[in-house]
Amino acid sequence: MIDINATLIAQILNFLVLLVILAKFAYKPLLQAMDDRRNRIINDLDSAEQTRLDAEALKEQYAEQLAGARQEATEIVTKANQIAQNIHDELVEQARVEQEAMMANAKERIEQEKQQALLDIRTEVIKLSTLIAGKIVNQKLNSEKDQKLVGNIADDVLDRR
Amino acid sequence: MEVAEAAGEGVIHYLPVELFDGVVINMQTMYMSWLTMAVVAVIVFAATRKAEIIPSGIQNVVEVFIDWLNGLMEGNMGSEGRRAAAPFVITLFLYLFIGNEIGLLPQVGAHLTSPTNDINVTLGMAITVSLTVYVFGVMRNGLGYFKHFIQPSFLFLPLNLLEELSKPTTMALRLFGNILAGEILLIVLYKLAPWVIPDIWIGFSLIVGFIQAFIFTMLTMTAIAPVFRSHH
Numbered sequence: 090m091i092d093i094n095a096t097l098i099a100q101i102l103n104f105l106v107l108l109v110i111l112a113k114f115a116y117k118p119l120l121q122a123m124d125d126r127r128n129r130i131i132n133d134l135d136s137a138e139q140t141r142l143d144a145e146a147l148k149e150q151y152a153e154q155l156a157g158a159r160q161e162a163t164e165i166v167t168k169a170n171q172i173a174q175n176i177h178d179e180l181v182e183q184a185r186v187e188q189e190a191m192m193a194n195a196k197e198r199i200e201q202e203k204q205q206a207l208l209d210i211r212t213e214v215i216k217l218s219t220l221i222a223g224k225i226v227n228q229k230l231n232s233e234k235d236q237k238l239v240g241n242i243a244d245d246v247l248d249r250r
Numbered sequence: 251m252e253v254a255e256a257a258g259e260g261v262i263h264y265l266p267v268e269l270f271d272g273v274v275i276n277m278q279t280m281y282m283s284w285l286t287m288a289v290v291a292v293i294v295f296a297a298t299r300k301a302e303i304i305p306s307g308i309q310n311v312v313e314v315f316i317d318w319l320n321g322l323m324e325g326n327m328g329s330e331g332r333r334a335a336a337p338f339v340i341t342l343f344l345y346l347f348i349g350n351e352i353g354l355l356p357q358v359g360a361h362l363t364s365p366t367n368d369i370n371v372t373l374g375m376a377i378t379v380s381l382t383v384y385v386f387g388v389m390r391n392g393l394g395y396f397k398h399f400i401q402p403s404f405l406f407l408p409l410n411l412l413e414e415l416s417k418p419t420t421m422a423l424r425l426f427g428n429i430l431a432g433e434i435l436l437i438v439l440y441k442l443a444p445w446v447i448p449d450i451w452i453g454f455s456l457i458v459g460f461i462q463a464f465i466f467t468m469l470t471m472t473a474i475a476p477v478f479r480s481h482h
Contacts, residue, residue: 091369092264092266092274092369092370093369093370093373094266094273094274094275094276094370095269095273095274095275096264096274096275096276096279096280096368096370096371096374097370097371097373097374097377098374099275099280099370099374100279100283100365100368100370100371100374100375101374101375101377101378103280103283103284103287104341104342104345104374104375104378105378106287107287107290107291107341107345108337108338108341110291111290111291111294111337111340111341112337112338112341114295114298115291115294115295115297115298116294116298116336116337116340116341118298119294119297119298119309119312119313119316120316120336120337122305123313123316123317123320126304126305
């Protein structure tokens with residue numbers, strides 16, 4: 090049963106033939122395909138990781154920009170508020186000054202009008218008084234001396250008032 | 251021993267034929283070896299006829315085995331060793347695996363035996379492995395590779411030679427004994443109890459066939475590994 094014979098040599102040749110045929114025509118393409126797939130998966134994973142990192146960087150950049158924009162917007166609004174407040178204060182001040190000037194002007198004019206009116210009244214009173222007195226005393230008080238006297242009296246009266 | 255041998259002679263036929271003077275070939279073994287080679291070749295070519303980046307069908311099945319063996323090779327002898335030895339180890343495993351299982355197919359119309367039930371085949375394979383180790387060793391380290399026979403000192407030469415001879419011998423005998431015993435027991439069981447029991451034994455033998463092919467392949471890797479590890 091355990092006869093070692095030429096079958097041994099034949100088997101070695103058999104196997105070598107099988108090995109050579111398979112190695113040459115079958116394993117090369119298959120191992121190549123498996124290696125290609127392996128490399129491709131590794132590449133894909135690498136590029137996916139790279140893309141993820143890029144996206145992360147972009148996201149960070151955007152967040153930074155957004156924060157910057159927000160900061161800027163806040164500054165702009167603050168500045169605008171400041172400017173508006175300044176304008177408002179200026180206008181109020183201007184209005185106040187103008188109003189005061191107008192008030193002073195009006196007071197002055199009122200005073201002038203008043204003086205004018207007093208003068209007019211005085212003249213009118215003198216005329217009336219003279220007329221009335223003249224009519225009353227008729228002939229007796231029409232000399233210049235009399236006129237003057239009456240004026241003095243009239244002034245006395247007006248000043249007393 | 252003689253009784254068992256006689257029983258074996260009665261059930262296992264190698265069909266020895268004397269082709270020339272003193273050149274005897276076991277034709278049954280040869281036929282089955284060729285059949286095994288054909289099956290392996292058909293499966294591998296079917297899987298690689300158009301190897302795709304995205305595998306499907308039989309390419310997937312073959313790739314599962316190749317991936318598994320590649321992983322074992324990578325772990326045992328590094329990536330350089332894997333690249334060099336992959337075709338040899340994969341072919342070896344597929345041949346032994348198919349060869350071990352082919353004798354368990356239903357014996358309808360043809361007398362199917364495992365080529366590995368012949369000591370000539372298993373010893374031939376074991377010797378092939380030893381020679382392959384030498385070839386890799388010389389390719390990688392030059393003739394200086396054989397210096398390891400006299401290391402750590404030349405006194406170890408007989409011991410190293412003994413080891414060098416006993417390794418293939420044990421590999422061959424382990425595979426041969428397992429497969430031959432499985433087939434003999436199967437035939438005996440058919441004669442004792444033709445129903446159910448032989449089927450259970452066939453199921454067991456299928457596992458044994460896989461494990462023996464795996465053990466032989468694994469020992470081959472560990473035999474090749476030192477060649478690729480010595481330089482590091």
